[in-house]
Amino acid sequence: MNPSLSNSRIIDESRQGEPFYSTDSETLTSPELKQFYIESYGCAMNFSDSEIVASILTECKYSPTREIEQADLVLLNTCSIREKAEETVRKRLRTIDQLKKQKPGMTVGILGCMAERLKKTLLEEEKLVDLVVGPDAYRDLPNLLNQVDDGDKGINVLLSREETYADINPVRLQSNGVTAFISIMRGCDNMCSFCVVPFTRGRERSRDPFTIVSEAEHLFGAGYRDITLLGQNVDSYKWIHPETQEVYSFARLLELVAQVHPDLRVRFSTSHPKDMLDDVLHMMAKYENICKYIHLPVQSGNSRILSLMNRTYDRAWYEDRIRAIRKIVPDCAISSDIIAGFCTETEEEHQDTLSMIKWADYSMSYMFFYSERPGTLAARKYKDDIPEDVKKRRLNEIVQVQNEVSRANLARDIGKTFKVLIEGDSKKSDQDFKGRNSQNKMVIFKKIPGVQPGDYVNVLIEDATSATLMGRAV
Numbered sequence: 001m002n003p004s005l006s007n008s009r010i011i012d013e014s015r016q017g018e019p020f021y022s023t024d025s026e027t028l029t030s031p032e033l034k035q036f037y038i039e040s041y042g043c044a045m046n047f048s049d050s051e052i053v054a055s056i057l058t059e060c061k062y063s064p065t066r067e068i069e070q071a072d073l074v075l076l077n078t079c080s081i082r083e084k085a086e087e088t089v090r091k092r093l094r095t096i097d098q099l100k101k102q103k104p105g106m107t108v109g110i111l112g113c114m115a116e117r118l119k120k121t122l123l124e125e126e127k128l129v130d131l132v133v134g135p136d137a138y139r140d141l142p143n144l145l146n147q148v149d150d151g152d153k154g155i156n157v158l159l160s161r162e163e164t165y166a167d168i169n170p171v172r173l174q175s176n177g178v179t180a181f182i183s184i185m186r187g188c189d190n191m192c193s194f195c196v197v198p199f200t201r202g203r204e205r206s207r208d209p210f211t212i213v214s215e216a217e218h219l220f221g222a223g224y225r226d227i228t229l230l231g232q233n234v235d236s237y238k239w240i241h242p243e244t245q246e247v248y249s250f251a252r253l254l255e256l257v258a259q260v261h262p263d264l265r266v267r268f269s270t271s272h273p274k275d276m277l278d279d280v281l282h283m284m285a286k287y288e289n290i291c292k293y294i295h296l297p298v299q300s301g302n303s304r305i306l307s308l309m310n311r312t313y314d315r316a317w318y319e320d321r322i323r324a325i326r327k328i329v330p331d332c333a334i335s336s337d338i339i340a341g342f343c344t345e346t347e348e349e350h351q352d353t354l355s356m357i358k359w360a361d362y363s364m365s366y367m368f369f370y371s372e373r374p375g376t377l378a379a380r381k382y383k384d385d386i387p388e389d390v391k392k393r394r395l396n397e398i399v400q401v402q403n404e405v406s407r408a409n410l411a412r413d414i415g416k417t418f419k420v421l422i423e424g425d426s427k428k429s430d431q432d433f434k435g436r437n438s439q440n441k442m443v444i445f446k447k448i449p450g451v452q453p454g455d456y457v458n459v460l461i462e463d464a465t466s467a468t469l470m471g472r473a474v
């Protein structure tokens, strides 16, 4: 199996575990400040949370560093979604423990989903960390750090029904200055049977839309041109105005953010097939700057498995949603998450997933084999009975089919011209720019004079692989 496939999903998997750092040289050199170093694992929400944590820490006399050896405080913002994700962090903690032996004053903390799931275990049994902070407790960090300074351990894993960090202005670290995430809600109420997220991130709650719009305005003013509204299930975004009782749905929020400026591209993730209704599609069609791309995880192409997964839709419903997208937003690209080898899945049911990938014509998918998570509905109700070699073989077949579908999907773009937002130099050559089109497809093209990251250019597509479009500016 391709090892990168077992990683948790983030927008750019190559960023897994990379440190956040500030580009502000003043904060990097100020001598009286203590320095913190933070690594993020898992989903985009964790990367976004690390920016909130950085903001809280900079308010209490910490400055960011990119050098772990220089740090007084080392934080890992962790993911529990699959066993492999947790193993990666445990391994990293053991390496950091060696470093700590050479630098005894160093504080090591664990944030995010593993902190919430394992609570005291990492403090007491394995003694690898000094600080354990769950996703809703970041405001308590200054207080917990004081406790650690006084020789105690610091732990806060309380989940909240209200916390959205709405008033915190995230410190944009590790940024390309063009694209940014805005967290619009937290938690999840869905209880998909395989998923640990409702246990680690708590109940779903939506953030005040006016704080979201003002964050988008601020980003646009600072030169950002592409924002992604983040939530576990964005379609169930719902905020009620405390005075007027007016209801703000996700479609309404999208419109408010799209109106910030026509040159600000708006993306969102993740959509849930049961909640993704036509109002959002009509809003996408109405505004050119709402990107024509939906990440709509199917998980399985078989209705019996979807029912065991507690996804609350069946294949027919999912197909209806895809038809609605094709009709209302004809140029929309669709991507998916897929799980191979869920409990009791037969070969025929696995074939249904393969046929779904072909039918839906996904531009790309994040593909995983099922990993049983303690405490989830599936762990309590069903036996994890598909042998690992079968899961891996099915995953390989899924990956192969998706690659073929992606290749054909991207090949159909050859000859088309797209408006591309330049994000920076291409990884392979500083003679080339990379950027994305509205459909979230990566586009590589030769640099031309007079344009820079943050500019839009029209690019005629001349060639394609299964993941990238190549062309020239026209």
Ligand code: 5AD
Pocket: 009, 081, 082, 194, 195, 196, 297, 299, 337, 338, 339, 368, 369, 370, 371, 372, 373
């Ligand atoms: N095993 C494998 N994949 C999982 N996902 C969530 N939980 C599990 C699990 N226990 C996948 C789903 C989800 C994505 C974020 O991770 O496909 O959409």
Ligand code: SF4
Pocket: 188, 189, 190, 191, 192, 195, 196, 197, 198, 232, 233, 272
């Ligand atoms: Fe997990 Fe399902 Fe919620 Fe996504 S929608 S976070 S898969 S429970």
